[in-house]
Amino acid sequence: METVVAIEHNDDDGKLEDIGVDRSSFSLSSPKQIANPVVYKLVRVEGDGRLVPATDDEVMEMEDFLEHENSEMRVVADTGQSLECISIERSSSGKLRLECPKGTADADFGKLNAKLQYIEQMLQKVKQEERLRLSCESPVPSRVKKDNQCSDDKAVTVENNQSDGPHHEIPSLASSLNYTHSNQSGSVDQCSRPSEGVIESGSSASAVYSALKSNFSMFDGEICLDKLSIRELHELFKVTFGRETTVKDKQWLKRRIAMSLTNSRDVSATTFIIKDNKIVRKCEDSSGNGDAEDVISMENAPVEADVNLKDSSALEGCGTEDNQVVFETKLGKHDMEHGLGGEDHQRAAKRIRKPTKRYIEELSENESREPNPMASLSSSRNMGPGLSTTSYVRLSGDASSEVRTFITRVDSLGGSDVQVPCVSRVRRSHPRKDFTSLTKFLPIGIAKTAKSDNKVLAENGSCAASENPDKILKARSAPGKLQPVRATETLPSCEPEKEKQLPKRVDPLSHTSEDSIVTVPTAKGGMRRKHHRAWTLVEVMKLVDGVSRCGAGRWSEIKRLSFSSHSYRTSVDLKDKWRNLLKASFAQAPADEGMNVRKHGTAPIPEPILLRVRELAQMNSQAPPNFSSSKLVAGAGNAHGDRPGYL
DNA sequence: TTTAGGG
DNA sequence: CCCTAAA
Numbered sequence: 246m247e248t249v250v251a252i253e254h255n256d257d258d259g260k261l262e263d264i265g266v267d268r269s270s271f272s273l274s275s276p277k278q279i280a281n282p283v284v285y286k287l288v289r290v291e292g293d294g295r296l297v298p299a300t301d302d303e304v305m306e307m308e309d310f311l312e313h314e315n316s317e318m319r320v321v322a323d324t325g326q327s328l329e330c331i332s333i334e335r336s337s338s339g340k341l342r343l344e345c346p347k348g349t350a351d352a353d354f355g356k357l358n359a360k361l362q363y364i365e366q367m368l369q370k371v372k373q374e375e376r377l378r379l380s381c382e383s384p385v386p387s388r389v390k391k392d393n394q395c396s397d398d399k400a401v402t403v404e405n406n407q408s409d410g411p412h413h414e415i416p417s418l419a420s421s422l423n424y425t426h427s428n429q430s431g432s433v434d435q436c437s438r439p440s441e442g443v444i445e446s447g448s449s450a451s452a453v454y455s456a457l458k459s460n461f462s463m464f465d466g467e468i469c470l471d472k473l474s475i476r477e478l479h480e481l482f483k484v485t486f487g488r489e490t491t492v493k494d495k496q497w498l499k500r501r502i503a504m505s506l507t508n509s510r511d512v513s514a515t516t517f518i519i520k521d522n523k524i525v526r527k528c529e530d531s532s533g534n535g536d537a538e539d540v541i542s543m544e545n546a547p548v549e550a551d552v553n554l555k556d557s558s559a560l561e562g563c564g565t566e567d568n569q570v571v572f573e574t575k576l577g578k579h580d581m582e583h584g585l586g587g588e589d590h591q592r593a594a595k596r597i598r599k600p601t602k603r604y605i606e607e608l609s610e611n612e613s614r615e616p617n618p619m620a621s622l623s624s625s626r627n628m629g630p631g632l633s634t635t636s637y638v639r640l641s642g643d644a645s646s647e648v649r650t651f652i653t654r655v656d657s658l659g660g661s662d663v664q665v666p667c668v669s670r671v672r673r674s675h676p677r678k679d680f681t682s683l684t685k686f687l688p689i690g691i692a693k694t695a696k697s698d699n700k701v702l703a704e705n706g707s708c709a710a711s712e713n714p715d716k717i718l719k720a721r722s723a724p725g726k727l728q729p730v731r732a733t734e735t736l737p738s739c740e741p742e743k744e745k746q747l748p749k750r751v752d753p754l755s756h757t758s759e760d761s762i763v764t765v766p767t768a769k770g771g772m773r774r775k776h777h778r779a780w781t782l783v784e785v786m787k788l789v790d791g792v793s794r795c796g797a798g799r800w801s802e803i804k805r806l807s808f809s810s811h812s813y814r815t816s817v818d819l820k821d822k823w824r825n826l827l828k829a830s831f832a833q834a835p836a837d838e839g840m841n842v843r844k845h846g847t848a849p850i851p852e853p854i855l856l857r858v859r860e861l862a863q864m865n866s867q868a869p870p871n872f873s874s875s876k877l878v879a880g881a882g883n884a885h886g887d888r889p890g891y892l
Numbered sequence: 893t894t895t896a897g898g899g
Numbered sequence: 900c901c902c903t904a905a906a
Binding site for chain 1: 900901902
């Protein structure tokens with residue numbers, strides 16, 4: 246099957262200003278055109294040419310493209326053959342769409358620009374891959390199976406919905422897209438034979454080409470996704486994204502995994518890199534990251550600054566309807582000062598949220614909360630029968646850029662209307678975290694109580710909303726008189742339609758597994774919550790990398806450096822995870838090659854990572870925790886010789 | 893406040 | 900993961 250990126254052009258909002266982002270590659274020059282939101286619909290082309298709606302998983306994949314709008318420009322050596330797509334945001338109708346609120350259109354188009362260029366690159370890579378396959382490789386079964394003669398075919402269609410707006414620009418955009426792969430969509434039988442002309446057509450094609458060449462020559466990787474079974478891929482997927490997948494397509498899984506890892510700007514700065522479906526380790530050891538960091542800074546810094554600038558302007562545009570809300574518009578130059586994880590540094594730098602003991606507050610929350618276990622689905626849970634609740638969410642600012650998002654909720658209960666202005670900074674390209682949990686919050690007590698809490702909400706919202714819902718919860722559970730409602734498991738598919746309008750996204754990358762919060766009984770009779778956030782592969786890699794550069798034990802340092810973008814994952818978490826990693830790496834040292842398919846339930850950490858863990862552990866003369874492990878003895882004299890005696 | 897270690 | 904003692 247092929248995938249089509251259909252571009253609709255909507256003209257429902259034409260008064261956006263042109264803010265002068267470089268979009269030359271689109272041939273877009275008139276402000277008017279920029280202003281028109283572009284809506285992408287993700288569809289799939291079946292073998293017979295039918296268009297079918299994309300599946301959820303595909304949609305999810307699309308979202309990842311936006312996740313890393315900055316880093317994805319990096320070359321991905323990727324064998325994917327089916328899916329090239331863009332996703333911006335899912336609208337209520339389930340379609341993907343990008344809406345450009347005023348003042349942020351430029352940012353979006355910047356991203357769109359990057360996205361399109363990225364697609365170009367991807368296409369080139371696909372072709373390159375194809376060439377390689379033709380020359381030296383046995384075909385992958387799944388590929389042979391494709392009914393379509395041209396499994397690599399990418400069709401980019403552009404449909405222009407707008408009636409009166411100037412759409413002449415859009416076709417040019419389309420043609421620029423089609424340019425790269427026009428021969429594919431045009432003639433079916435050519436697709437497996439990329440011509441030189443195609444290679445040259447892309448602006449960055451030559452660069453991609455050379456990059457690919459060098460990449461393919463590096464085969465010292467230890468993890469080869471191609472060799473994995475579906476099951477293993479599923480497991481890897483699980484570690485990588487923290488969620489399960491139902492997709493059976495090996496190719497898809499491989500691409501997803503490789504993509505995620507590669508696109509993660511955090512990972513890219515680590516010693517692990519993804520090349521050609523393999524997780525390999527950079528040759529240099531822990532010291533040679535300077536280059537990577539520099540590159541990243543160069544790539545991202547301007548963009549970030551740009552976005553941030555818009556940020557403030559967007560702010561003014563929206564107006565702070567409440568003085569209680571304080572913004573820091575401190576921006577960016579220190580974004581990338583650590584070289585990675587530059588997403589949230591501003592927030593991290595300012596307004597440091599003290600890591601309160603969430604469990605305590607959750608305890609109190611539990612006490613004040615009705616014993617009713619969260620049976621109903623999220624939002625409308627605490628809308629009592631007698632409560633007439635009208636609420637709307639107004640979004641100004643763009644959710645997909647580092648911009649604050651204003652939510653104004655009007656709750657009318659008992660005749661007294663309460664306006665709850667909230668400000669949330671949505672991470673750039675990480676709009677997924679539910680701030681809907683904020684809107685789910687409904688004061689049950691007296692209106693006065695709610696009012697007094699507005700302040701708290703507003704103040705905390707600026708920094709909490711973009712983070713873990715837990716923190717939001719904390720913020721509002723402090724007053725204590727309210728009945729906070731936690732959005733426990735918010736499955737996208739089950740969400741009320743209303744919710745889908747929000748930029749609330751499930752992070753397909755790392756946060757996808759919504760925190761599964763289990764309440765475990767404590768000795769003192771109380772109930773404490775146990776958050777569980779599956780460690781994703783990316784996180785593990787970051788952790789390992791952090792340890793490699795800071796040394797084990799300096800967890801706060803590591804957290805600051807590598808985990809500043811992850812609000813959860815305290816330094817203690819890092820330490821714990823490291824401990825587990827250590828245990829894992831030593832426990833099954835001479836295990837089967839490739840993936841550790843050991844005890845079910847244990848995360849299948851890729852061997853190279855465990856290997857690295859061992860190295861680091863021995864470097865730091867860290868003794869494996871469980872000394873009595875029998876495997877350990879066996880491992881000491883193993884033929885691998887990858888780790889000299891560590892005893 | 894952070895680390896180390898037990899649970 | 901949580902909790903706590905110790906630094």
